[in-house]
Amino acid sequence: MILAHPEAPVVVACIQMEPVFSAVKQNVATSIQLIEQAAAQGATLMVLPELCNSGYVFADRAEAWELAEEIPEGTSTQAWLACAQRLGIYLVAGITEREGHDLYNSAVILGPEGFIGRYRKVHLWGDEGLFFTPGNLGFPVFKTAIGTLGCHICYDSWFPESFRLAALQGAEIICIPTNWVPIPGQDPKREAMANILLMAAAHSNSVFVAAANRVGTERGQPFIGQSVVVSYTGWPVSGPASADDPQTLLAELNLADARRHRCWNDFNQVLKDRRSDVYDHMLGSGIQAGHY
Amino acid sequence: MILAHPEAPVVVACIQMEPVFSAVKQNVATSIQLIEQAAAQGATLMVLPELCNSGYVFADRAEAWELAEEIPEGTSTQAWLACAQRLGIYLVAGITEREGHDLYNSAVILGPEGFIGRYRKVHLWGDEGLFFTPGNLGFPVFKTAIGTLGCHICYDSWFPESFRLAALQGAEIICIPTNWVPIPGQDPKREAMANILLMAAAHSNSVFVAAANRVGTERGQPFIGQSVVVSYTGWPVSGPASADDPQTLLAELNLADARRHRCWNDFNQVLKDRRSDVYDHMLGSGIQAGHY
Numbered sequence: 001m002i003l004a005h006p007e008a009p010v011v012v013a014c015i016q017m018e019p020v021f022s023a024v025k026q027n028v029a030t031s032i033q034l035i036e037q038a039a040a041q042g043a044t045l046m047v048l049p050e051l052c053n054s055g056y057v058f059a060d061r062a063e064a065w066e067l068a069e070e071i072p073e074g075t076s077t078q079a080w081l082a083c084a085q086r087l088g089i090y091l092v093a094g095i096t097e098r099e100g101h102d103l104y105n106s107a108v109i110l111g112p113e114g115f116i117g118r119y120r121k122v123h124l125w126g127d128e129g130l131f132f133t134p135g136n137l138g139f140p141v142f143k144t145a146i147g148t149l150g151c152h153i154c155y156d157s158w159f160p161e162s163f164r165l166a167a168l169q170g171a172e173i174i175c176i177p178t179n180w181v182p183i184p185g186q187d188p189k190r191e192a193m194a195n196i197l198l199m200a201a202a203h204s205n206s207v208f209v210a211a212a213n214r215v216g217t218e219r220g221q222p223f224i225g226q227s228v229v230v231s232y233t234g235w236p237v238s239g240p241a242s243a244d245d246p247q248t249l250l251a252e253l254n255l256a257d258a259r260r261h262r263c264w265n266d267f268n269q270v271l272k273d274r275r276s277d278v279y280d281h282m283l284g285s286g287i288q289a290g291h292y
Numbered sequence: 293m294i295l296a297h298p299e300a301p302v303v304v305a306c307i308q309m310e311p312v313f314s315a316v317k318q319n320v321a322t323s324i325q326l327i328e329q330a331a332a333q334g335a336t337l338m339v340l341p342e343l344c345n346s347g348y349v350f351a352d353r354a355e356a357w358e359l360a361e362e363i364p365e366g367t368s369t370q371a372w373l374a375c376a377q378r379l380g381i382y383l384v385a386g387i388t389e390r391e392g393h394d395l396y397n398s399a400v401i402l403g404p405e406g407f408i409g410r411y412r413k414v415h416l417w418g419d420e421g422l423f424f425t426p427g428n429l430g431f432p433v434f435k436t437a438i439g440t441l442g443c444h445i446c447y448d449s450w451f452p453e454s455f456r457l458a459a460l461q462g463a464e465i466i467c468i469p470t471n472w473v474p475i476p477g478q479d480p481k482r483e484a485m486a487n488i489l490l491m492a493a494a495h496s497n498s499v500f501v502a503a504a505n506r507v508g509t510e511r512g513q514p515f516i517g518q519s520v521v522v523s524y525t526g527w528p529v530s531g532p533a534s535a536d537d538p539q540t541l542l543a544e545l546n547l548a549d550a551r552r553h554r555c556w557n558d559f560n561q562v563l564k565d566r567r568s569d570v571y572d573h574m575l576g577s578g579i580q581a582g583h584y
Contacts, residue, residue, distance in 0.1 A: 122567050126559055134567070138574050158496050158562055160452030161571045184556050185495075185525030193495055193526050200492030203477075203485055204450050233477030234485050264476055267418055270450055275414050275426070279453045282430050 009252040010146045010173065012045045012208075013038035014239070016227040016247045018216035021055030022067060028053050028076050031093070032083045038248050039087045044146055049214040050094035050121075050153050050179040051105060057219040061103070064131040068098035072115040077108050084110040090144055092151055094177030102133040107151050107177050109142050116142050122162065125155035139165040147255045150174040150207070157197050157211075160204075167205035167271060172255050174201075176211035180224050192226045195240050203234025206262045206270055208253045215244055232258040301544040302438045302465065304337045304500075305330035306531070308519040308539045310508035313347030314359060320345050320368050323385070324375045330540050331379045336438055341506040342386035342413075342445050342471040343397060349511040353395070356423040360390035364407040369400050376402040382436055384443055386469030394425040399443050399469050401434050408434050414454065417447035431457040439547045442466040442499070449489050449503075452496075459497035459563060464547050466493075468503035472516050484518045487532050495526025498554045498562055500545045507536055524550040 015034045019027040031053075035046050050056065053076040054067040071077050076095055084091045090111045097106035097120070105121035105128060120135030121128075139162060142149045150171030156162040157176060166174055180194045194211070202209045209230040214223045228239035229251040238251035263269045307326045311319040323345075327338050342348065345368040346359040363369050368387055376383045382403045389398035389412070397413040397420060412427030413420075431454060434441045442458030442465070449455075449468060458466055472486045486503070494501045501522040506515045520531035521543040530543035555561045 122570055123565055124559075126557055129559060135570075138570050155560075155565075159566060160456065160492075160496060161566070164452065165571065165574050184553065185523075185527065187527045190527070193491075196488055196526065197492045197496060199485075200452075200489045204452060204489060231477075234488065235477065235479045235482070261476065265418055267416075267421060268447075273415055273447075274451060274453070278414055278427075278430055279457065282457050 009254040010045055011043045012047065012173065012210045012229060012251050012253055013043035014047045014210050014212040014227045014229055014241070014249040015049075016213055016215060016225055016241050016249070017049060017052065018214060018246055019049070019052050019055045021057065021218050024053050024067060024076060027055070028079050032079065034248060035083055035089070035091065036087065038250065039089050041250055043089065043250055045090045045173070045175070045210070046092070047175045047210050047212040048091070048093040048177055049212050050177040051096055052094045052177065052214065054096040055218055056179050056214075057221050058131050061131045064096060064103055065098065068096040068103050070099060071095065071097050071106065071108055071118050077110070077115070080108065081110050081115060085112055085114070088112045090146060090149070092149065092175040092177060094153060103131055104135065105132045105153060107153060109149060109151060111144055116144065119151040119153065121153040121156060123155045123159055139169075141166055141169045141171045147172040152176060154178040154180060157194065157201070160201060163201040163205050163207070167207050171207055172258065173208040173210060173253060176209065178211050178213045180213045180226070182222060182224055191240055192224055195226060195228050195236070198228060198230050199234045199236065202230040202232060204270055206232045206258060208232050208255075208258065210251070215242070215246060301546040302337055303335045304339065304465065304502045304521060304543050304545055305335035306339045306502050306504040306519045306521055306533070306541040308505055308507060308517055308533050308541070309341060309344065310506060310538055311341070311344045311347045313349065313510050316345050316359060316368060319347070320371050324371065326540060327375055327381070327383065328379065330542065331381050333542055335381065335542055337382045337465070337467070337502070338384070339467045339502050339504040340383070340385040340469055341504050342469040343388055344386050344469065344506065346388040347510055348471050349513050350423050353423050356388060356395055357390065360388040360395050362391060363387065363389050363398065363400055363410050369402070369407070372400065373402050373407060377404055377406070380404045382438060382441070384441065384467040384469060386445060395423055396427065397424045397445060399445060401441060401443060403436055408436065411443040411445065413445040413448060415447045415451055431461075433458055433461045433463045439464040444468060446470040446472060449486065449493065452493060455493040455497050455499070459499050463499055464550065465500040465502060465545060468501065470503050470505045472505045472518070474514060474516055483532055484516055487518060487520050487528070490520060490522050491526045491528065494522040494524055496562060498524045498550060500524050500547070500550065502543070507534070507538060
């Protein structure tokens, strides 16, 4: 692979698709078709939805177990890996992982150089805790030829800590496989609250954010689409995508530009302005005493 | 004072005004007039802008020193205190504070029962650090007859930690005196990024947020108005206000309702779902090594 010039923008593709429950081979084949189309349009970083190989709504743990794979040995990871190496692209894809007796809601990070790493969802939503073990790898970042990637999954975005911990380690693009569902209180006249959360996080961490949601209804559970790519300024540069249909969002992300403009004036750079002295002191002094 | 029934909503007023630089007595008198008008409409909690007694754009430290007051002895605090006691209301007001050799960008929290406490801005913006000492009181919360109040000022909102630390201590309404200015990257076709930040923070902490900005241009520095009251759901319930003119926003906040709906389903309550085991471990293991 020829490394991109650091000034060359990364072209990201958020692939909003509709996995078919339990049709793992078919889902991976569909995703590879969409990846090929995005690569033909110049994309070098692909983001696929959460659990996009298996589907999301498991009836019980046995069903999840049956559809889970070891990483990187499993067939889904191996198929995506071959695709990434053939096309010379980076790929972040949601996958049902099995390791020993544990299941994880995971993402694989793959590239032309091979298997790069995995992420395991830290904050589990709804009945996921009946099947999955909470993520035990923290919020790792992945240094690649196109930039430093962070990754988290869906409900993790409701925790500003997820973005902060990645940004503090140097993440430049936070890739988010997701299965956003309708949530309480959503203003029906406005963009999804998930989009608002990503805008705030991108802005207050000076990082790019690329979220790929799924669409469709699975076993009665609707998903809301509206995948989005957000600039380090906090404003969307592609999307929100359709709420109902498969769609691939493409966006050019200029990482050098982001680093160049991270200082907002002579005094302020938001990540350097953190007062860890204040936060650590407060978090270390019994603040989490259950007032909430 | 007769305590409100816990089911009775708090009526908050965000008083967007235009302080005149250095005209401390006049500014406080104007604010009291606006407080009286809001009280007449039923408001029981008032939020005034940042440094609303003195103005914001100091030429040098000597000028800031001259306009600063001790808390609670100073004339501004005493005038507001008399007003709060006369009207039976709670008040959060931005003020230039002097203590010993230090100046702080502060807020006073006052009520019918008297002086309740103070907050000192933790994250200083622009050249404020030439005049002010960074806040040294953390993010205190204030238990009152109408609910538990959090408070921070302007640029503090760019740090999700400010909201989180207040919410973890039980804050129900976070009151934000502010002097928002135009910022880099603002999409001119959209609401202020400051509004987006508050929406995300209210939603992901299940707290009400009430921000009072100033308007006008002072010594060449424009301010952007757009004060807003955000529900615990993350959606504005009053405002954003005008970008240019003084305006008082009124909103009913049902705190009991917020507590009742804080669980989003059988499994999830966002503040309880935090993974402090993960965050603390990562923050304690050299993550802040300057990658940003």
